[in-house]
Amino acid sequence: MATGLKFLIRPMIHLPHLITDLALILASAGVTMLIFKKLKQPVVLGYLIAGLLVGPNFTLFPTISEIDSIKIWAEIGVIFLLFSLGLEFSFKKLVKVGGSASITAIVEVISMLGIGYLTGILLGWNQMDSIFLGGILSISSTTIIIRAFEELGVKSHKFATVVFGVLIVEDLVAILLLVLLSTLAASQQFAGDEMLMSGLKLTFFLALWFLGGIFLIPTFLKKAKKLMNDEMLLVVSLALCLLMVLLATAAGFSPALGAFVMGAILAETTAAEKIEHLVKPVKDLFGAVFFVSVGMLIDPKILVDYWFPVLIITVVTIFGKTLSSGLGALLSGQTLKHSLQAGMSLAQIGEFSFIIATLGLSLKVTSDFLYPIAVAVSAITTFTTPYFIKLAEPTYLGINKLLPEKARNALARYSAGSQSISGTNNWKEFLKKYIFIIVTNSIIIIGILFSVKYLTPKINNDFVNGNYGDIIIIVVALLLMSPFLWALAVKKIHSTAYKQLWIDTKYNRGPLITLEIVRALLAIIFIVLLIGQFFSPIVSIISAVIIIGISAIIFSSRLQSFYSKIESRFLANLNAREISEAAKRADELMPWDSHLAYYTVKPESDAVGKTLIELSLREHFGVNVALIERGKIKLKIPGKDERLYPGDRIAVIGTDDQLKNFEEFIEATSYKETDANGQSVSLHPITINAHSPLLGKSIKASGIRENAFSLVVGVERNNERILNPDSSFTFEKDDIVWIVGDKKTVQSVIKGEPS
Incomplete structure (x- = not known):
């Protein structure tokens, strides 16, 4: 009996104030969030009001006990x-x-x-x-x-x-x-x-x-x-x-x-x-904890005052x-x-x-x-x-009426002129690449120099002392810096603009040579800064010149190879998400649900002996013939006068419904391509940017069919999708163009190179 009473009167377990405060914060936040959701107002305002209600400046409701602890939670928020x-x-x-x-x-x-x-x-x-x-x-x-x-x-x-x-x-x-x-x-x-x-x-x-x-x-x-x-x-x-x-x-x-x-x-x-x-x-x-803590700091008296x-x-x-x-x-x-x-x-x-x-x-x-x-x-x-966003258009109409006609015309001309300003020159293109190489490699080298300055005292105190320790640190730092020093001082700037500047006039050659010398001097300065932390300036300068010379003559190819691997890894990582998203879009068979399917033409087919223009497959079925295989002959993106013969294997692009109707017409047996070489024709999305050779050209003028033996099957523009665009269709900036053809030849046309 006594034991039972002792159990009943046992003191309650004490909860830390942090837990009770957190419970109060989340409970108040939950209630106000529901109310503000119902009122269709931003939840952030609900959190602020919740903080005001449970804060030290409002005593009607239970109040937070330890403001300092909540501030730590808010900082995490x-x-x-x-x-x-x-x-x-x-x-x-x-x-x-x-x-x-x-x-x-x-x-x-x-x-x-x-x-x-x-x-x-x-x-x-x-x-x-x-x-x-x-x-x-x-x-x-x-x-x-x-x-x-x-x-x-x-x-x-x-x-x-x-x-x-x-x-x-x-x-x-x-x-x-x-x-x-x-x-x-x-x-x-x-x-x-x-x-x-x-x-x-x-x-x-x-x-x-x-x-x-x-x-x-x-x-x-x-x-x-x-x-x-x-x-x-x-x-x-x-x-x-x-x-x-x-x-x-x-x-x-x-x-x-x-x-x-x-x-x-x-x-x-x-x-x-x-x-x-x-x-x-x-x-x-x-985030809820943070915004509630923001509300706690609101003092209603201050707002009144x-x-x-x-x-x-x-x-x-x-x-x-x-x-x-x-x-x-x-x-x-x-x-x-x-x-x-x-x-x-x-x-x-x-x-x-x-x-x-x-x-x-x-x-x-x-x-x-x-x-x-x-x-x-x-x-x-x-x-x-929300009210100001709604009022924006009526406000514009009112202001536009009040403006003199000259002012309206001047604004329209300025807007049109600003939007159409584009283009570049060879110097601008070259300097952009030049500065990019200088800045990116210099940042990494400076980062290594900072690390050396920070770690040297620790290494000398804990591991190695004296000149031997200094030499080891310099050698390790130079090994880390070497690919970036090579890129800074020696790497060729592969640019059409550079070649054009060199060829255009002899007056360009002096500045170009000067810029190359500046790169080399900058690399020498970085080496001097490294060695100068341990030895005299004279020793540092002589060592820097010798190191640059040896690296350029003996180790240039190895450093180039190593730097190329680093650069490739960086660019692959940088573009990985975009490549992945593009692959997903391709896996989804284009925005129009189109894809490639393969067929064998039967001898009894009505299409036998007819040209592609006579068949009018695009007009009747919405499909395009991307490839004809005839024995060992492969006709990529066949012309309009090409005929179909018994036994031809054809690759056709279209949606599921389009391909089903086409198959019934041609009386062909679809087959799965098993030859790896047969997959040379595939679907490629490309984006038209400001430097694309296709920008401003029509499909016909672009030479995609003639030069790359490829076919434009669709274009995405401003979230609109255009299937089978006409040959007079002109490419604009930010267009996403879907092309069927061989990857290498498609890339050659995109880059403006001869295929």
């Missing part, structure tokens, strides 16, 4: 939010966004940094509050815009393409802002040289991490693919994320930067979509971002209508603004009122965004 953003970002997307989006984003960000700063000064705020306000107002919300576009059904509109490009550029600018604001907060003053050095340091480390990451990580994931299930892939991805966070922190950057960079690196791998899918629940969980600044900053945000984004788009060559639509779509602030505001608080350089003001402005502009 920022890391995973930025990691997920990197997975969606991709540096290659940044390259592809084009000048229009880049100009728009740069004009908007610079304008809002200035407008935000001036607004803070006019409100009587101190300099740091004003600077951070400019940063908060400069970045628009990707989440809110995408949601609004989906609900309004405007994602496919032309102005939406510009907006998405602007958001991609802004993502990278936001990362740069985090670094620059951190530097500014540390120095407490605007030092131009220090800010410039921080920008250069950021650019260097981004490039170094990207080059190294693309070379190593996709290869590692590919090798380990057979061993990885979903659980292992998730653990490995998060481990890579946190390792890059540690690396970024050690280099003096924020953890968020490291997470973003690793996400961007993984975005180039074939596992990117799977990783994004696996990480999403983790990101959603910690600062209602006027909230109102002023909201108006400044809406009109400032509309005007600056619209002006940027207009300057980039967009029409007045599209510029206004883009500007009014970007008139809000969001998740990155919270992160910048949090940075100011964590570094203790901003006032307490700035954070809740930023959250309040974000909440108001989130509600106004």
